[in-house]
Amino acid sequence: MNILTKWLRSYLPELAVDDRQLAEDLTLRGIAVEGEFDAACGGRLYEMDITTNRVDAMNHYGVAREAAAIYDVALKPLREGIGAAVAETKPGAGFPVRIEATDLCGRFTARVIRGVSVGPSAGLIAEYFAALGQKQISAPVDVTNFGWLAMGQPTHVFDLDKIAGGIVVRRARAGERLQLLDGTEKTLVADDLVIADEVKALGLAGVMGGWESRVTEETKNILVEAAWFDPAAIRASSRRHGLHTDASHRFERGADFEAAPLANHLVTRMVVEQSGGEVVGPLVDVVVSEWAAKTAQRKAISLKVSEVERHLGATADGLGIGEAVVAQYLSALGCGLTQSSEGEYAVKLPSWRLDLEREIDLIEEVARVYGYNRFADTLPSFAGAVRELPHALQEATIRETLRGMGCTEAISSTFTSAEEAEVFGGSAVAMGNPLSAEAGMLRPSLAPGMATMLAHNLHRDVNSVRLFEMGTVFEGSTAEVKERVGLALGATGGAVATALYKSEDALFYETKGAIEALLRKFEGEVGFDANALPGWIAVGRGARVLLGGETVGVFGELSSAELQARKLRQPCVIATIDAQRLFETKLRQPMSREVSRFQAVERDFSFVFPDAVTWAAIEGALRGGSAELKMEELRSVRPVEIFRDAKGRSGDQTGKQRTPTGNAGAAGSYSLLLRVVFQSNERTLTEEEITRWTEWVVAQLTGLGGTQRA
């Protein structure tokens, strides 16, 4: 909405400040001037940004009222100025008006003007409209727009000769059709309020006038309407028919109940000024008393001056907000104050401020006009305890650990498509008004979002990616949605082959290592299980993640179907972990162990095993220990090098120093270089002991089906 300062000042004859200062002072009081320009009619044009609760101020008189309160200057009363009563120039009966829907229409005023000759508007209207960029249509219509811009009351002019009998304000008949001013034809429902004559609907009340009864150049006689409608009814109609108009904007937020007759006078007088004609008969003003009681005649509310201070606190000047200041501001805003007892007032609320209902609303008005920045900056005292989130440490540990291992945190969409929800979650909760088909479901897992992010990078030639995301995942149904915090890791490219892992397998083991390092921060044994994997993981290339024997996640390479669906050509590993479960798990408390003073002895074993013998079986056989070799003395067992048949696969590692040769890597078997470390905390190990243990290790490995290599 735009305001012309020239127009504004016509209501404030005493206003001394310049336009720049006025703009700043209004802005600081919530009547925000967003932009300022020179106006063609002289003065400035303000682009206003006024909060939706202040519809009363979205017009020139409304802004003038604010300025009057701020500067404590006189405001020309509407009743004696632009809204002054217009006497009839030709006697006649009042135009027949009947409000049938008294629950939806609170007031209806009507006035007849006969003998107009409709042409373009001139004078002040033309000058102001040009400055505002407001389109001129015809003088009577421009006058209604002038009234709207002047005082924020929507009005309407009918071609009187198109009205059969009198005005009836009623609910529409179901299926009743009405062509509106914008040319569209609407089919009405019984909850729509219409302005009708004895025969037909003439206009959609509070929203838009009708086509048939509009004022045209041929119009000779005019009926001027200004009314007050139930906000909820207008809002419902406006939404139902997709029509958001100036009129509906005002009515649905509450128009000024007392403004209808004033606006009718304004329009009547100016139509005659612009288009000639006679004002026939009195102003008809039908008032529904129940509505009057709820609006203009609202009961006064009580205001205690002590409450003003309790809510607002100290002022920067140290004086506080005194009783006199409270009374002055509220009076200037149109409130009627009557002192009811010491420090307490009965406040009669202005008809144009339906947003004011309670004491706190008045306190806000006092603060606003006083100026927010004139209050002191104080800090409250506090006696309560500060509570840390129970999982704060776990959450921070997850983030730090993953970042330390080179994973970058990402955030993806909360939503996923029905197809992806099916693949990655099995079931999911649907959205009622999804942003798009791809965002139709609440994500049941972070995996699809991670796959999307990996694809995003790969499609942009970023070929080495390490990401993680921690965020909410959803399960349940549309009846009840359950939320958990999930964690996902995503990796592609950049993994380095080692003596143990070929390049095509290295990414999997890197991710496994990251998961192990992460979970070792928590209490409970970390384990993996290759059974019962979801379909999005490539067969044989994933595992469930166990903590303390419970499944807490799953990870593996994306299946070729999922890679193809995203047009991806390199392997991607994704892990999903139940972060909520980690939040509820204690962080492992590190315990120091004595460091041995005695030398550790390393022994390497080179064996060929059938493929069926897994590392878990080998480690298990040795970790089981024996009567003579205590667990404490078997310090570590780890694979140092693995060599598999290179036929048809990459990863030939010959040439490395310790690579076994000979029959290594025959089909169906692999060779393994195993390193065992013996050490005691109590003594130096003897050659004899080591020999015995070494023989035991060989026996164990042979027992598993391994063949020791020379």
Add this chain to the structure above:
Amino acid sequence: MSKAIPELKQYDEAELDRVFAELEAEVAAQSSELTSDEAMESFRLEWLGRKQGRLGQLSAAWLKSAPAEAKKSLGVRFNRLKAQIEEARTASVVTEMKATGVSLDVSLPGAAQRMGAEHPLVKTMAEIVSVFQRMGYSVGLGPEVETDFYNFEALNFPPNHPARDTQDTLVVAGQDAKPLRERLLMRTHTSPVQIRSMLEQAPPLRLVIPGKVHRNDAADATHSPVFHQVEGLCVDTNITFSDLKGTLDHAMKAFFGSAVKTRFFPSFFPFTEPSADVQISCIFCGGKGCRKCKHSGWIELLGCGMVDPAVFASVNQRRVEMGREPVYDTGKISGFAFGMGVDRIAMMKYGISDIGLLYSGDMRFLEQFA
């Protein structure tokens, strides 16, 4: 190689000083010639060799024949001599490396260490939360799928109220059969956590609430249907508007630096009254006016206000329904709430031009924050 072992005639101090001085001079003389691996090895063998080493032979011979009272003195001298020999060996190794090693091109880049980056939103959110934690605020969290009651009704957004239009809401499917207040939706702000917290706890209350929120907004450079907020709530007896001002002024100075100024404008939120928008003096130009602040010198940063009594009334009513005391007595209790968009602050702070980057998982973007 092996030299004859001189016989020691006397074990008095003067004699010992003499022979050890000779030995030390000999070691010193050889030390200066240790320029090759061969020389090093023969030096080692001559003095320290297990069988032929002179040190071992001398000590064996002399200590054996020495009277008991001279053994200690002799031992000390042998130790000193051995230390001299070891030092000569070590020093020559260092010298040799200096002489023969290839110097490094120190301008070559260091071996790459991959560091994970903190997400700018997570980082910004943590920083804001930390400012308020230091002011005595506890962290509060809540669900992202909320009911209409917590997201709207209890926050003084009545059904069909125009204020609901300003928050285009994403709703969960299949809610039409439920009563309005029980219908599920994506929370449009973190404010529902205020209600949940007040239902659980009696005043005094100081909470800072970070979280993800959703609105049915079309995505563009500054809008995302997913974004993040941090809200705060402070409720106690005699909490005033000037406390709100002071708290936010202090917090903004803690977050952006002590030179930052704040100013407050009237605004409107259904759940606060009075309501305010807060601007800070431009952190880029210090208030002089620049492109970042559209030459105004100010940047709009957050919304806030005094908790509307209608909110306390909703909380009390619900507490009674839950069998709890209606302890939020508006005659005694007051409070303030504030909220800010984390995305906007992060974008401003890090010069991010498109909000979509924050949700893309794009490594090229994210790794800048490592």
